Amino acid sequence: MVQIRRILIANRGEIAVRIIRTCRELGIEAVLAASDADRDSLPARLADRTVCIGPARASESYLKADTVVQAALGVQADAIHPGYGFLSERAVLAQLCEERGLIFIGPTAAQIEAVGDKLRARSVAETAGVPVVPGGPVESSAQAKSLALRIGTPLLVKAVGGGGGRGMKRVDAIEDLQGAMALAAAEAGAAFGDARVYLERFVTHGRHVEVQVLGDGAGGVIHLGERDCSVQRRYQKVVEEAPAPGLADGLRRELHEAAVRFARHLAYRGAGTVEFLVDADAGCFYFLEMNARIQVEHPVTEAVTGIDLVAEQIAIASGAGLRRSQAGVEWRGCAIECRVNAEDPANDFQPSPGTVVAVRWPTGEGIRVDTHIASGARVPPYYDSLLAKVIAHGPSRAQALQRLRRAIADSRVDGVRTNLELHTRVLADPEFQRGGVDTGFLARIVDRAPAAGAAAHG
Amino acid sequence: MSLTAKDVEEITRLLEDSAFDELHLEINGVKLSVRRGAAAGEPAAALRSAGATQLKAPAATVASAAVAPAPASPDPDAVDISAPLLGTFYRAPKPGAAPFVDIGARVEADTIIGIIEVMKLMNTVRAGVRGTVVQILGRDGVLVEYGETLMRVRPAE
Numbered sequence A: 001m002v003q004i005r006r007i008l009i010a011n012r013g014e015i016a017v018r019i020i021r022t023c024r025e026l027g028i029e030a031v032l033a034a035s036d037a038d039r040d041s042l043p044a045r046l047a048d049r050t051v052c053i054g055p056a057r058a059s060e061s062y063l064k065a066d067t068v069v070q071a072a073l074g075v076q077a078d079a080i081h082p083g084y085g086f087l088s089e090r091a092v093l094a095q096l097c098e099e100r101g102l103i104f105i106g107p108t109a110a111q112i113e114a115v116g117d118k119l120r121a122r123s124v125a126e127t128a129g130v131p132v133v134p135g136g137p138v139e140s141s142a143q144a145k146s147l148a149l150r151i152g153t154p155l156l157v158k159a160v161g162g163g164g165g166r167g168m169k170r171v172d173a174i175e176d177l178q179g180a181m182a183l184a185a186a187e188a189g190a191a192f193g194d195a196r197v198y199l200e201r202f203v204t205h206g207r208h209v210e211v212q213v214l215g216d217g218a219g220g221v222i223h224l225g226e227r228d229c230s231v232q233r234r235y236q237k238v239v240e241e242a243p244a245p246g247l248a249d250g251l252r253r254e255l256h257e258a259a260v261r262f263a264r265h266l267a268y269r270g271a272g273t274v275e276f277l278v279d280a281d282a283g284c285f286y287f288l289e290m291n292a293r294i295q296v297e298h299p300v301t302e303a304v305t306g307i308d309l310v311a312e313q314i315a316i317a318s319g320a321g322l323r324r325s326q327a328g329v330e331w332r333g334c335a336i337e338c339r340v341n342a343e344d345p346a347n348d349f350q351p352s353p354g355t356v357v358a359v360r361w362p363t364g365e366g367i368r369v370d371t372h373i374a375s376g377a378r379v380p381p382y383y384d385s386l387l388a389k390v391i392a393h394g395p396s397r398a399q400a401l402q403r404l405r406r407a408i409a410d411s412r413v414d415g416v417r418t419n420l421e422l423h424t425r426v427l428a429d430p431e432f433q434r435g436g437v438d439t440g441f442l443a444r445i446v447d448r449a450p451a452a453g454a455a456a457h458g
Numbered sequence B: 001m002s003l004t005a006k007d008v009e010e011i012t013r014l015l016e017d018s019a020f021d022e023l024h025l026e027i028n029g030v031k032l033s034v035r036r037g038a039a040a041g042e043p044a045a046a047l048r049s050a051g052a053t054q055l056k057a058p059a060a061t062v063a064s065a066a067v068a069p070a071p072a073s074p075d076p077d078a079v080d081i082s083a084p085l086l087g088t089f090y091r092a093p094k095p096g097a098a099p100f101v102d103i104g105a106r107v108e109a110d111t112i113i114g115i116i117e118v119m120k121l122m123n124t125v126r127a128g129v130r131g132t133v134v135q136i137l138g139r140d141g142v143l144v145e146y147g148e149t150l151m152r153v154r155p156a157e
Helices: A013-026 A042-046 A065-074 A091-100 A109-116 A118-127 A141-151 A174-192 A249-265 A298-305 A309-317 A397-410 A420-428 A430-434 A441-448 A452-456 B005-017 B058-064
Strands: A006-009 A029-035 A049-054 A079-081 A135-137 A155-159 A169-171 A197-201 A207-216 A221-233 A236-242 A269-279 A284-291 A334-341 A358-360 A367-371 A386-394 A412-414 B022-027 B030-035 B044-049 B079-082 B087-090 B112-118 B121-126 B131-136 B142-144 B149-155
Touching: A006 A013, A006 A065, A013 A029, A013 A042, A013 A309, A013 A367, A013 A386, A029 A042, A029 A065, A049 A065, A065 A079, A065 A091, A065 B087, A065 B112, A065 B142, A079 A309, A091 A109, A109 A118, A109 A284, A118 A197, A118 A249, A118 A284, A135 A141, A141 A174, A141 A197, A155 A174, A169 A174, A174 A197, A207 A249, A207 A284, A207 A309, A221 A249, A221 A298, A221 A441, A236 A298, A236 A420, A249 A269, A249 A284, A269 A309, A298 A309, A298 A334, A298 A367, A298 A386, A334 A397, A334 A420, A386 A397, A397 A420, A420 A430, A420 A441, B112 B149
Parallel strands: A006 A029, A006 A079, A029 A049
Antiparallel strands: A135 A197, A155 A169, A155 A197, A207 A221, A207 A269, A221 A236, A236 A334, A269 A284, A334 A386, A358 A412, A367 A386, B022 B030, B030 B044, B079 B149, B087 B112, B087 B142, B112 B121, B131 B149
């Protein structure tokens, strides 16, 4: 076991604040690697030290693995925490850490590569006995067509190196296949430097359910239950909750076991999430992908299990292994999270950067807010638009929901446009209140009241 | 036990090599405060008998100097040469060699004034201005941040 005394945080925003909080609790020094645009950010003020690693553009700062490693060496950090996004799932950072004797708080470079390549991840799932969506790789247009005919429409063209919906196209008629493949390949090539695509059946009424796992890197794996992230817009999660409402106990258990089998097959190290598409009516599910990092929506799992996931990541990285057996994990109540984004509802939810003149975040029983936004904070145009995560925990889903509705009503952000009003509508929706909505739910809500945002802002 | 000059020297060196900018030590009523300059200069050691000096929390201490601006230059007309990237700053082409420039050196815009190393990749830093070096802030072999002032130059007429 190694004593980690100083961690370099190679990230920004709310997740940097979140990691600093756990460092404080563990008596670990937190050094923030920040871009020029984030020198005065809340995490920069909270960190024990901040080093500026480059200009505002992420490609010249947060995405430069060699600079991040040099910064860690320069401040004599023992470990690097990559957060989510940016370098968190680039094998190169984990690789450089391994070479330079730094601890990477995350999986091995080989594991990142194995799950980052969606086709390889699919084959790992198949080997581990985890069901995958019917589909497969395509190398020629003739092969694509015959596979597409076998899968049937609607289907999805997906990027092998992809994620977050980029390089993903839906095909409803076989004659549209070639065009969609060309478009997806071009998008994937630009976004991930890898133009390979594959086909998968599009499951129309699916729910997005993911399982949080922790692995010790030696084959020991436990799960911390599931999260339902079906409230999505263009593949971006907006509302998440734990546990997934209305799942049959058998199906829930099968999901947990499948996730553990997948992670165990990789001898996975650290915190990770195995994502599934669930057809609740048919009682079946398919493996989607594994995220080899801390997730944005991890707080709902923390709320129901009482486990600090960042602390567990650090413990595993230091060689302490899993500090709990599966039987030692207990779940209490329900938790729901709203992602508050700087987005303009009147302008198709485009990012709305600017300066937050005044802000009020909710407080109260069962309420947690993870944010880097205080009054006067700048929301730079270079990064994602997440302002805060408002999480409510309660003994029952109804109580968690009630607390969250009150908390969202009490939230106020002046200076930039936000999606707070959308959250109000989601939480008041009878279908959401019943629980178990599918991934098409949010689009239906937005379409139902397309002018609501526009009217409010004139 | 008491502090000898050698001890102070040793402690100063420890601070130099650490990521901290300030150190306070109290032994048998003798207080030692060692502090780096805001972003430059040699660490200044102050040894005195127990006074009312308050110990700062290490957290606050480390935070303060991170992006501190360069101290006011004696020359108000001088312009900054800033680090174009984060890395280890070297004033000389190799260990033991004479520095690229010293105070008083005349530089052209393309004069190399130092090297910044990022993962064994050596990046030359040029003056970017014609004039005379009046102040050197970047310390040899030490991490400099993006945008940190390395030197100040009085531009030529």
